[in-house]
Amino acid sequence: MRVLVVDDQRLSRAGIIKMIAWDRLDLQLAGECANGHEALEMIGDLEVDIVITDVRMPILGGLELIEHAKELYPHMAFLVISGFDDYTYVRKSIHLSVADYLLKPVDQLELNDILEKLIAKTEHGRRKAAAQLKKTREQFFYLLLEGAYDQNEQLLMDWEDIRLSEHEDHFIVAMFDSDDDRNKVHEYFHHLENRCEVILIRTRAHYYTFIAAGSADVMENVWSELRAKLRDRDLFQLAGIGTLVSGIENVKESAAKAYDAYTLQASLPMAPDNELDVLVPKALEPTQVSSLSLNSAWEREWFILIKQGNRAAILNKLEELHNITTEPLLNTELMESVYPYVLLRGARAIYEAGSLTEMTYMEAFQIAKKLPYIVELEAKRNVVADFFIRHLHAEPQIPAQKAKEAVEKAKSFIDANFNQTINLTDLAQAYYMNPGYFSTLFRQYTGRNFLEYLTQLRMEHAKSLISSNPAGKISDVAVLCGYQDLKHFRKLFKRYSGVTPLQYKEDTKID
The missing domain is CATH 3.30.70.100 (Alpha-Beta Plaits)
Incomplete structure (x- = not known):
């Protein structure tokens, strides 16, 4: 665990740091600073688990520091060390659930005994915070693989928050x-x-x-x-x-x-x-089999023809492939795998382009599993050709009006439920679309991608909640806006608003 020591007296900080049994307690010094304002900035940038703070300090005192920090980091532990035996301070410390209130000069054995008990108590909160971060990362990768990030800039910014x-x-x-x-x-x-x-x-x-x-x-x-x-x-x-x-x-x-x-x-x-x-x-790259060197060029042309939906050209291209696969130089495994591979890669191309429903896409898998049991290569080719010709010459799966209506309905759903966990895949599949294609349509009709739109809604709601109730807790605001990970919420808010939630709250109080 990492410890931050806060005291406006340099010698006092040095004395506390010297007394702590770092190795025995398996603790690390995250840093030291002279007042509560500096501490809040450091906590935001460092992985701090325990804060040891004085009470009376310039700019921002220790108890005010704890009050602000607990809003953003409810699982962080605090230990107060003070030269003032003042009941008011002690009472407020109890109200803030401070681990203990020690008077200077501090007894070394007592300090380390309290820290040892504090570590055991803090582990639970630390594990909970780690679990929340893991869930946030899982959601990030889920959206990444779905195709929700159509710009690397947004991808890198979001990853920076949870990397x-x-x-x-x-x-x-x-x-x-x-x-x-x-x-x-x-x-x-x-x-x-x-x-x-x-x-x-x-x-x-x-x-x-x-x-x-x-x-x-x-x-x-x-x-x-x-x-x-x-x-x-x-x-x-x-x-x-x-x-x-x-x-x-x-x-x-x-x-x-x-x-x-x-x-x-x-x-x-x-x-x-x-x-x-x-x-x-x-296994998909050129090997010693000579005709595989044609694979990449053939495949590029194949995808172009599929997207064009040119029936005659597709049949000719499959005939060309049929002639290649009958050459004696090809091994048995390649002969068996060429047609399933062409079927599945082609089906994926038109599914991701939004021209194939997920049900039809899964049909391609069922056909691919049956192909090895069809003996004649020409028969294999005919089955593959039949799949593409049937679906490429159907009516457009998603006409422009239907796409616009789907985006409007999805937008209305997001507007009403932005404070809940919203899954891009579920939204897309509700309208029988590929998630990546749905994300493209969403940007086309709204001017922003799914993540940008959702984040803006949540951030504006967060600003509204803070403005309407400056006395409220930032942690409550985060949850009401759909964020369980407070650190992630804080970074997103600062990126969106230019200030931290706490700074925005203070500015609201002044106004």
């Missing part, structure tokens, strides 16, 4: 199926948590996305361990792992490669358990 330490900037994404519930699946990766941050997101019935974040040297070993772990077919039915990437803005790249490997494996014929392996991105 890990500076050197922990490498990420790995894996995707897999498991019949076990989320808590049970999380236990499988518990051994990694002492080395890196672990985020587990459940997106559908048996479908999980796993994200590991840490330093470069640690993550290289984690990647190898993760691949070995996901080979266990008693726990994970299908799995794909993305590449190790640097920087939060590249997490979607790792996720896309994990998804490609996962969907390719989903389409392959079942093999004996001892022959199954976790597919990794290199």
Whole structure:
């Protein structure tokens, strides 16, 4: 735990710091300062768990410091050390739930005994705050993978509020199926948590996305361990792992490669358990098979034709692929995987473009699983061609008027429920849209993306609550605006308003 010492007398601060049994109590000195105003600024920038403060100090006294700090950090512990045996001070300290009120000169044994008891009491609040931060990070990654961030600037700003330490900037994404519930699946990766941050997101019935974040040297070993772990077919039915990437803005790249490997494996014929392996991105790159070098160019043209919806050109392109797959140089695994891969990648392209409902998208998976059991390659090609021609020549899934109405309804829902947890995926699926496409439509019709719109509503409401009740607690305002993590709320408010919630509250009182 980290301790901040606040006293306007330098020698008093030095004496307190010298008396504390730092190593025995496993404490760290977060910093020291001369008044309550400096302390509030430091608390906002440092990870402080315990504040030891004097009472009478210039600018802002110790009890006023505690009163303000408790609004933003209700789980922080406070210990008052004072040279004044004043009942008024003691009474207010009790009212503020201060751990203890010690008189100078302080007895070293008594100080460390109180700190030891305080540490045990504070651990619960610390664990609760850590759990809230983890939930905030999970929501961030969920929105990131959904496509809610269409600008890197907003992405980087939000990540700055909840990021890990500076050197922990490498990420790995894996995707897999498991019949076990989320808590049970999380236990499988518990051994990694002492080395890196672990985020587990459940997106559908048996479908999980796993994200590991840490330093470069640690993550290289984690990647190898993760691949070995996901080979266990008693726990994970299908799995794909993305590449190790640097920087939060590249997490979607790792996720896309994990998804490609996962969907390719989903389409392959079942093999004996001892022959199954976790597919990794290199399985989709050129290998010794000569005709795979055409894959990337063919794929680019294929996506263009799909988006154009050109029936004749799509059939010709599939015929071209059919001619390639019948060449004798291709191995059996490639022949079996080409058509499922083309089907699933193409279906994803038009789903993400908003031209395919999720139900139809899932139909593509069912077809892909049946393809290995169709013997003739020409028959495989015909099944794939039939899927795209049926759906690409249907009426537009989301006409302009319907899209506008969906956005207006979603906007009305957000306006009425912004203080609750609002999930972009649930909003999008309510109107049978892909989340990324829905986010694009939302910006098109409102001028802001989903996150910008939601944040503005919450911040304006927060300002209104503070202005109407300056005596209210900032922690209550945060909860009423939909934020459980007070530190995250404070940073968002300062970014939006230019001042901290506490400064805004003081300005309101003056006005």
